[in-house]
Amino acid sequence: MNTILHRFLLCVPLALCPAWAGAAAFDLPGRPGTFWQQPDGLPVPAVTPTGVVRFASLAALTDHALRERAETRAAWLGIQAEAARLDAATAANWPTLTGQLSFTQSRALSSSGATVPTLNRYGPSLSLAYVLVDFGARAASIDAQRYQLMASLLTGNRTLQDTVAEVEAAYFALLAARAQVTAQIQQETALRASLDAVDARLRGGLASRADQLRARAALVEAELARQAAERDRAKAEAALKQAAGIAQTQTLELDWQAVPPDPLAATTLLADLLQEAQRNRPDLRALQAAATSARFEAERARAARWPSLSLAANTGRTLFLDSDRSPSTTYSVGVNVTMPLFDGGRLAAQARAAARDAERLQADAEAQRSQVALAVADAYYDVRQAQAQREGVGAQFDSASESAQAAEARYKTGVGSLLEWLTAQADLARARQAQAQADSDWLAAFSRLNHALGRLPATSPASLP
DSSP: OHHHHHHHHHHHHHHHHHHHOGGGGSOOOSSTTOOOOOGGGSOOOOOOOOEEEEESSHHHHHHHHHHHOHHHHHHHHHHHHHHHHHHHHHGGGSOEEEEEEEEEEEOOOOSSOOOOOOEEEEEEEEEEEEEEEOTTHHHHHHHHHHHHHHHHHHHHHHHHHHHHHHHHHHHHHHHHHHHHHHHHHHHHHHHHHHHHHHHHHHHTTSSOHHHHHHHHHHHHHHHHHHHHHHHHHHHHHHHHHHHHTOOTTEEEEEOSOOOOOOOOOTTOOHHHHHHHHHHHOHHHHHHHHHHHHHHHHHHHHHHTTSOEEEEEEEEEEEEEESSOOOOEEEEEEEEEEEOOOOOTTHHHHHHHHHHHHHHHHHHHHHHHHHHHHHHHHHHHHHHHHHHHHHHHHHHHHHHHHHHHHHHHHHHHTTSSOHHHHHHHHHHHHHHHHHHHHHHHHHHHHHHHHHHHHTOOTTOOTTSOO
């Protein structure tokens, strides 16, 4: 037995040697400005997914983001943790039963020099503890945790709404970027046709070399603008992938057409929207729930300063090895009164701190309410302006299109100048871009208003509850 124990004690330091290696296990840089060349000990990153990801609607895209984004997963895990804490607080209403199995070897000292035998005792035991009266400390603790769970649930709702708003904003930005590319391609096609017309007139002696150079310069400028628009489209698609929880190495395909929302009704008042935001915003209600939780926590701390009455019971059976002694059974039942006499003011300080936390959270709720009102007002005026701009841009595009057609006809008949035609085409290009941006701003403004109101994305502000 001693040999086995000796070998075991010798093996323990050898097994712990890697843990004792310390900094000697790393090849540290020998001087400042030297890179460390041994990152192999870190976990290997996961393989980046590839392939095509296809969605048939904006709802499907946002659903994917809600399932895949790390922020939503963190919010869900926080809710599960708070629910477990509530279960732990509720368990305080139940008695605690503890089992124990013990083994004891003892030998008494003899003053007369007589040999005293060694006693080997073993046996099981059970202990019961149950708090009967605590002047509401457990109830206050449970209520505090219940409202904390409610605050976590509401915060999780706002996290989901933020995720949906990010996806919608990125999607509408991608729509605007695609529309800008289309507008630039149309402008490039029109300018190439203009250059062909100038070349034909130049061959017939009806145009000058300067007109050809001017038309070619305008075409090159349009090509550069189209390349910049394609870059912006690629960056907008990358932003949408990030917002939707899609890897940058995957190909994103969106198989649906954006449907504009209903216009904001003229009877919709800002005051009605502000009242709706006060009722629906999860972050406001989360702060109110957190303040209520802090108030119950203060009640728990105050109740802990009062006596508590608890029931205590235990029983056990003792048996002996290598002895003729008979087993014995013991038990005891009693009632304990516990009263905190002096704790240095700890419980009173905890009660004051919880009360101040409740007041602070209530103040935070009032400040957040002001921020919500500002966000709703800003989004409301943005929707109004986007709606009016969208209506005016249509007339602008029609005028620019008709002006470009007239300038083209005038130039081809020899009445108008090339500068007049190129200017009309530039005006038409700006009108196309303004129309595309107006449609995107229209959709984005409604998305911001829904987010400011705490609504689901499918809800339209045209229909108030």
